[in-house]
Amino acid sequence: MNVKMKKVLLKDRQTVVDVYDLLKNDELNDSLVCTDCKISVTFVNPSKKSPHFRAHKNHRDNCSYNGWGIAENIANESEGIVYQLSKEEFIVDIDKVQLLVKEYKEGKTRSKNAEKEIRQIYFRTISSILRLKKVIESEFEGGKIFSNAIKIKVGNKVIAWNDFYYEEDAKRLNKCFGRDAKHVGDTVCLEGEYLVNEIRGEICLTLKDPWVEAKKDGYKYIPSVRFTFQDPALAANIKELIGDKKKRATILLDIECYLSPLQKSLYYYQNITGNIYNSKQIHFHN
Ligand SMILES: [Zn+2]
Numbered sequence: 001m002n003v004k005m006k007k008v009l010l011k012d013r014q015t016v017v018d019v020y021d022l023l024k025n026d027e028l029n030d031s032l033v034c035t036d037c038k039i040s041v042t043f044v045n046p047s048k049k050s051p052h053f054r055a056h057k058n059h060r061d062n063c064s065y066n067g068w069g070i071a072e073n074i075a076n077e078s079e080g081i082v083y084q085l086s087k088e089e090f091i092v093d094i095d096k097v098q099l100l101v102k103e104y105k106e107g108k109t110r111s112k113n114a115e116k117e118i119r120q121i122y123f124r125t126i127s128s129i130l131r132l133k134k135v136i137e138s139e140f141e142g143g144k145i146f147s148n149a150i151k152i153k154v155g156n157k158v159i160a161w162n163d164f165y166y167e168e169d170a171k172r173l174n175k176c177f178g179r180d181a182k183h184v185g186d187t188v189c190l191e192g193e194y195l196v197n198e199i200r201g202e203i204c205l206t207l208k209d210p211w212v213e214a215k216k217d218g219y220k221y222i223p224s225v226r227f228t229f230q231d232p233a234l235a236a237n238i239k240e241l242i243g244d245k246k247k248r249a250t251i252l253l254d255i256e257c258y259l260s261p262l263q264k265s266l267y268y269y270q271n272i273t274g275n276i277y278n279s280k281q282i283h284f285h286n
Contacts, residue, residue: 001067005053008032019051037063078128094154094187097125122280126252154187168192170210173223177257177270186254193246196239203235204228224269230277248285
């Protein structure tokens with residue numbers, strides 16, 4: 001699986017050019033090669049919206065444009081949280097994350113640095129997940145094929161990436177809400193624009209309730225996301241960091257889902273709640 005190329009080498013094998021150079025001067029379009037493994041590449045769609053370079057066979061195994069190689073590196077650096085089933089299949093093992101955290105919490109490992117170790121586990125997990133996600137979404141020529149190659153092991157079941165990683169639009173949140181009811185396990189990553197709120201004396205991160213249309217019965221089912229800090233010092237830090245603005249973040253946590261009707265109105269809230277124990281459960285996007 002090849003990663004999209006932004007730059008290539010000209011036939012002199014020394015000059016690096018990008019699509020804009022090629023668009024300006026079509027004489028450069030001759031015997032182009034990969035900047036890294038030097039296999040031959042061509043300039044595609046010069047007259048259309050998305051001109052790019054394409055290699056017609058796979059980049060060599062250790063080339064930085066070989067997607068499987070990139071994914072393999074992510075797996076190797078994750079210390080067992082992401083592992084490779086076969087060359088083109090990867091598992092993110094959330095059960096292992098939960099087990100490691102549980103062992104540290106119960107003091108089984110007797111580590112003096114248990115708290116620090118837990119932070120590292122969350123950090124490794126979320127950073128591996130987001131790096132894989134980046135590879136899936138923007139880097140691959142065959143993104144869909146690749147996303148099929150990543151599965152999540154949670155609650156002793158293996159589920160699809162799409163049943164684990166959710167973004168904030170109403171459809172996805174609705175699916176996230178329904179997922180728990182199916183008892184597929186309850187650890188998710190939820191990405192969105194978060195706000196700090198105080199609800200009944202507790203500091204929370206919340207997502208703005210999305211706009212939804214009423215169903216045929218006239219009722220609206222509004223996904224409502226609220227994650228509560230369990231550590232007052234962490235809550236204070238995040239509150240200071242975000243202030244009263246919104247901040248895009250991905251949060252890794254166990255969720256609970258329950259429906260609550262609003263008295264005398266045509267609304268139901270699809271509550272998605274969870275707890276934040278540790279700053280490393282939150283990854284802020286730039
Ligand atoms: Zn290459």
